[in-house]
Amino acid sequence: MAPPKNRRPGFSRKAQYGLFASYVIAVAGALVGLLLLVTAWVDPAGHNAIRSLLSDITSPVSRVLTTVVRGTGSGGDSIAEYFRAGSKNAELRAELDTARRRLTAARATEYENKRLKRLLAIREGDPAAIVTARLVSSSATSTRRFAILDAGASSGVANGQPVRGPDGLVGRVVETGRITARVLLITDTGNVVPVIRISDGLPAIVTGNGEGTVEIRALTSGANVLRIGDVFVTSGTGGVYPPQIPVAIATTTSGDAAVGRVLADPSRLDYAIVQPIFQPLAAAPPAAVEGAPE
Amino acid sequence: MNPRIRSERELQAARMRGQILPVVTTLAGSLAVLLPFIAESPSLPPFGFMMLLSWRLLRPELWPVWIGLPLGLFDDLVSGQPIGSAMMLWTLALLVLDLIDQRLVWRDYWQDWLMAAALIIAVLLGGLITANGAGGEGHVLLIVPQILVSILIFPVVARVCALLDRWRLS
Numbered sequence: 410m411a412p413p414k415n416r417r418p419g420f421s422r423k424a425q426y427g428l429f430a431s432y433v434i435a436v437a438g439a440l441v442g443l444l445l446l447v448t449a450w451v452d453p454a455g456h457n458a459i460r461s462l463l464s465d466i467t468s469p470v471s472r473v474l475t476t477v478v479r480g481t482g483s484g485g486d487s488i489a490e491y492f493r494a495g496s497k498n499a500e501l502r503a504e505l506d507t508a509r510r511r512l513t514a515a516r517a518t519e520y521e522n523k524r525l526k527r528l529l530a531i532r533e534g535d536p537a538a539i540v541t542a543r544l545v546s547s548s549a550t551s552t553r554r555f556a557i558l559d560a561g562a563s564s565g566v567a568n569g570q571p572v573r574g575p576d577g578l579v580g581r582v583v584e585t586g587r588i589t590a591r592v593l594l595i596t597d598t599g600n601v602v603p604v605i606r607i608s609d610g611l612p613a614i615v616t617g618n619g620e621g622t623v624e625i626r627a628l629t630s631g632a633n634v635l636r637i638g639d640v641f642v643t644s645g646t647g648g649v650y651p652p653q654i655p656v657a658i659a660t661t662t663s664g665d666a667a668v669g670r671v672l673a674d675p676s677r678l679d680y681a682i683v684q685p686i687f688q689p690l691a692a693a694p695p696a697a698v699e700g701a702p703e
Numbered sequence: 704m705n706p707r708i709r710s711e712r713e714l715q716a717a718r719m720r721g722q723i724l725p726v727v728t729t730l731a732g733s734l735a736v737l738l739p740f741i742a743e744s745p746s747l748p749p750f751g752f753m754m755l756l757s758w759r760l761l762r763p764e765l766w767p768v769w770i771g772l773p774l775g776l777f778d779d780l781v782s783g784q785p786i787g788s789a790m791m792l793w794t795l796a797l798l799v800l801d802l803i804d805q806r807l808v809w810r811d812y813w814q815d816w817l818m819a820a821a822l823i824i825a826v827l828l829g830g831l832i833t834a835n836g837a838g839g840e841g842h843v844l845l846i847v848p849q850i851l852v853s854i855l856i857f858p859v860v861a862r863v864c865a866l867l868d869r870w871r872l873s
Contacts, residue, residue, distance in 0.1 A: 431767040432798075438772035439794040445787025450836045456786045463780045467737055475739035546737050548783025549747035550849075552834045552841040555783040556741050591783075596743065599838040619841045621743030676741040 461586030464557055468589045471545035472559060524679070527575045539683045540564040544579075544592065544675060552619055554597035556675060558582070558590040560683065566590045569649060572681050577655035577672035578602065578643060579681055590683075594675055595656065596621055604641040604656050613641060615656055615669070623657050625667040635659055635667040648688030724871045725765060726774070728864070729754040733778040745846055748853035750860070751778045752826055753819075755793060757857075757864035759800055760815045771797045784830055785837035792829040796822045815861065820854045827853070 449456065542560035560566055562585045572579045572592050580600065584591035593600050596617040604615050604625070612628040613635075625641060627634050639659040645652030657669035675681075708714050733751030755774060758765060771793035778789040803818060810818075827846050835841055 431769055434767075435769040435771070435794050435798060438769055439791045439798075442772070442775070442787040442791030442794065446785055446791065446833055446836060449785035449787060460780050460786070467734065467781065470734070471737045471739050474737070478739055544741055546739055547741040549736050549738070549740070549742035550745060550749045551783040552745050552831050552845055553783050553837075553839050554742075594741075598835075598840040616840075619744065619839070619845050676743060678741070 457584040461561070461584045461589065461591065464584075464589045464591065465561065465586040468545060468557060468559065471557065472543075475543060475545050524575060537685050539570065539685060540566060541680050541682050544678060544681050545589075547594075547675075553599065554594040554617060554619060555583075556580070556592045556594055558592050558681060558683070559588075561586045561588045561590050563587050564683075566683050567686075569686050571650045571654070571684050571686070573654055573684065574673035574675075574678045574681055576674075577657075578650060579673050579675050579678065581649060582683065592681070596623060596671060596675075602650060602656055603644045603646040605644040607640045607642050607655075612644060612646075615641060618668070621671070622660075623669045623671055625657060625659055625669045627665045629665060632664045633662075634665055635662045637662055637667075639667070640672075641669070645687060649686060651684060651687040721871055724867060725754075725758045725762075726770075728867055729758065729774050730777055732860075733774070733781055736781055736783070745849045746852075748849065748856050749778075749782075749823070749827065749830075751782075752789070752793060752796075753823070753853065753857055753860045754864065756796070756819050756822060757861045758868075759797060760819065760861070761864055761868055763800075763804060768797050768801060769794065771795075785833055788830055788833035789826075792826045792833075795829075796826055816854075816858060819857050819861075823853045823857065824850055 445456070540560045542558055542564070544556040545559045546557045548555040556579075558566070558572065566582055566585055568582055568585055570582045572581060578595055580592045580594040580597070582590045583593045594617065595602055595615065596619065598617050598619040600617050602615040604613050605611060606613065611634065614626050614628065616624045616626070618624055625635065625639075637659055641656045641658070643650040643652055643654045643656055655672045657671050659667040659669045661668045708717055729751055732754035735747060735750040738747070751774070755771065772790050775789035775791070775793040776786070778784075778793070779786045782789070799822065800818065807814070827850050828843070831841055831843065831846055
């Protein structure tokens with residue numbers, strides 16, 4: 410296409426000033442953006458109020474979509490099964506399909522049963538679970554790994570609380586709205602979880618890689634301490650995460666570091682459980698002393 | 704006056720549509736993150752920015768150059784990036800496009816795609832840098848798949864944008 414004609418708006422002073430002003434606004438706005446970035450760098454939790462307000466407003470969309478996806482997923486399958494059955498040997502195939510469908514249904518029920526039992530066991534084991542809710546959407550375009558939880562301050566969710574699934578740790582709450590909360594997943598590159606190896610209590614830290622895996626670093630100087638298949642659970646150090654929550658399993662190792670798979674895959678999670686902060690006041694900063702040497 | 708527009712109210716509605724549709728579709732592109740899946744990696748192309756680019760390349764006279772500020776702010780609010788990230792990067796991208804438009808005599812489909820590809824790479828890299836500034840530690844390799852998918856999908860977005868434009872002006 411030809412270049413736009415009206416970038417040089419003739420002899421009209423008004424139009425010329427208008428164009429000039431739009432550039433001034435744009436450059437000034439970009440600088441304001443930079444300023445906001447600097448404030449976010451200084452205080453990452455600074456702009457939470459407005460962001461959580463917007464996620465409160467948009468969360469019904471994700472909630473409805475989640476329900477629709479879960480509903481139509483099974484519906485489409487059964488329709489496809491029906492067409493396949495009707496093509497040839499109608500009776501036999503239909504019978505086979507019915508049996509298969511019943512088997513699938515039975516398996517699904519069995520799985521559901523197991524899962525609910527596990528969930529129940531967890532909730533019985535920890536009476537202090539604050540709320541059980543779904544993760545409805547995530548920051549899919551960003552390099553950070555956040556997920557939106559379908560429960561907020563009105564259900565008792567507060568910043569810093571750990572979030573877990575039936576199979577293990579998912580992350581922690583970093584922003585709270587009225588009816589939604591933003592969860593920083595343990596696969597995020599900025600999230601550090603203190604863990605111990607389940608077999609011998611070897612201390613390690615787990616950091617996200619931002620792509621679904623985590624990096625496990627042993628807190629020892631010896632090389633080759635980690636083995637494939639090592640399972641890590643939270644240690645409770647630092648007071649945010651309660652101890653004994655499964656976190657990750659090592660899949661490839663190299664020296665005192667390993668890449669691991671997260672045990673509670675957030676993308677397959679049905680329900681997430683929000684728990685209270687383990688020791689909320691464990692790390693109160695010491696009072697500053699006047700004139701003390703650095 | 705268009706023969707299909709029969710009253711003053713219809714004219715107003717048509718003008719309204721002409722003004723608002725590009726903004727609404729760009730906001731909708733930003734809202735693609737509301738899709739109900741929990742991403743393991745940055746897998747979704749930045750549809751908000753791609754809609755902005757498509758509209759800007761298709762209709763350079765449509766928006767003032769500061770339109771990246773409000774649209775970018777909205778994107779920051781929903782995307783999980785630190786606030787100010789898309790505000791700054793989108794506005795810089797629009798300024799760069801203005802500079803290119805002053806130099807370039809004639810551009811067609813291929814130049815549009817090339818410019819869009821360059822700007823998508825720049826904005827996604829910038830987004831990585833701003834996200835790392837706000838607490839992340841992502842590696843550049845993390846966004847390579849996202850960049851590739853975004854560049855390959857851009858012609859589709861541009862085509863959708865052209866369809867919307869035809870409806871907008873009808």
